[in-house]
Structure formats: structure tokens, C-alpha cells
Amino acid sequence: MEKVNKRNLLLKLEDRVEGHISDTIVLFQNMEDAFLNEPSVSGGWSIAQCLEHLNSYGQYYLPKIREQMAEAADQPEKQDFQSSWLGAYFTRMMEPETGKGKYKAFKGHIPASDLNAAETVAEFLRQQEDLLMLLRAAGSKDLETIKIPVSILPFIRLRVGDVFQFIIAHNERHMQQAMRNLIRETSF
Numbered sequence: 001m002e003k004v005n006k007r008n009l010l011l012k013l014e015d016r017v018e019g020h021i022s023d024t025i026v027l028f029q030n031m032e033d034a035f036l037n038e039p040s041v042s043g044g045w046s047i048a049q050c051l052e053h054l055n056s057y058g059q060y061y062l063p064k065i066r067e068q069m070a071e072a073a074d075q076p077e078k079q080d081f082q083s084s085w086l087g088a089y090f091t092r093m094m095e096p097e098t099g100k101g102k103y104k105a106f107k108g109h110i111p112a113s114d115l116n117a118a119e120t121v122a123e124f125l126r127q128q129e130d131l132l133m134l135l136r137a138a139g140s141k142d143l144e145t146i147k148i149p150v151s152i153l154p155f156i157r158l159r160v161g162d163v164f165q166f167i168i169a170h171n172e173r174h175m176q177q178a179m180r181n182l183i184r185e186t187s188f
Contacts, residue, residue, distance in 0.1 A: 051123075
């Protein structure tokens with residue numbers, strides 16, 4: 001794994017999160033619950049289910065990241081970040097461009113089919129704002145020494161820099177899925 005400039009990485013990740021916030025506000029925030037809960041024409045998740053799935057991961061990871069970063073000493077002189085092989089692998093799996101496979105959601109991350117869509121969208125936006133603040137705070141931390149337990153296998157701990165990349169790639173994957181649901185087949 002090659003080293004990358006920490007500041008550039010964090011700025012790139014912030015841009016992606018800001019894009020998710022903007023897209024959610026423009027495309028989903030003021031939609032009717034019925035539309036947001038309508039199943040995909042392909043039989044997949046509704047828009048609300050995609051966002052609720054992401055919320056379930058945010059509920060796990062965001063507090064853990066906040067806690068571990070608060071306990072870590074500031075190390076602004078650490079200017080580079082290097083992914084672990086496992087962190088890079090998980091991120092590649094989730095990136096829409098490189099992770100072409102379909103994956104089954106793990107227990108605890110499978111969303112209900114009838115959600116309060118407005119609450120789901122509001123929670124997603126709140127979590128994305130929280131993620132943005134954590135990314136900004138990470139600039140003064142060593143992204144390699146702070147370790148976060150993986151939600152599905154807590155005995156595996158990934159570097160916080162890898163967790164940020166994984167979460168944001170996972171968000172991108174499901175944001176694209178949710179946006180595909182905006183295109184509904186109509187019959188004439």
C-alpha cells in the first residue's frame with residue numbers, strides 16, 4: 001500500500017460527504033414518505049431503506065470513531081496515511097467502481113420496508129454532518145494508530161483512515177442505489 005498525503009485524503013473524503021449531503025437535500029429531503037418507501041422496480045430496496053441501511057452503520061461507527069479520536073493524542077506532524085491491506089481490500093469491495101459484486105446485508109443492518117422516511121432522511125443528514133466534523137477533526141490525528149473495531153467482526157480493528165474510506169465508499173454505493181430509484185418505469 002502506498003502512502004498518501006493525509007490532508008489531501010481527508011479533503012477528498014470531505015468532498016464526497018458534502019456531495020452526499022447535497023444530493024440528499026436536493027433529491028430526497030422533501031419527498032413524500034410513500035415515494036421514498038416505494039420498492040425499487042428491480043425488486044431491491046427503496047430510497048428510504050438505502051438510507052436506513054447507511055444509518056445503521058453510522059450508528060455503530062460514528063460514536064466509536066468519536067470516542068477513539070477523543071482518546072488519541074494530537075499528532076499534526078503526521079502528514080501521511082498508509083492503508084492496511086485489509087482496510088484497502090474492504091474499501092475496494094465497497095467502491096462502486098471497483099466493487100462490482102452484490103453483497104447481502106448483515107443482520108442488524110437490514111432495514112424495515114415501511115419506514116418514517118422523513119425521519120430516516122433527517123437522521124442520514126445528521127450523521128453525514130457528524131461524519132464531516134469527524135473528518136475535519138482527524139487532520140490533527142495519526143490516522144494509522146487509531147483503531148476501530150469492525151461492526152461485523154469486532155475482534156478485527158481497522159485504522160481510522162481505512163474506516164473513513166470504507167464508510168464513505170459504502171455510502172456512495174447505496175446513494176447510487178437510492179438515486180437509481182428516482183427513475184420509475186411509467187406505463188402509457
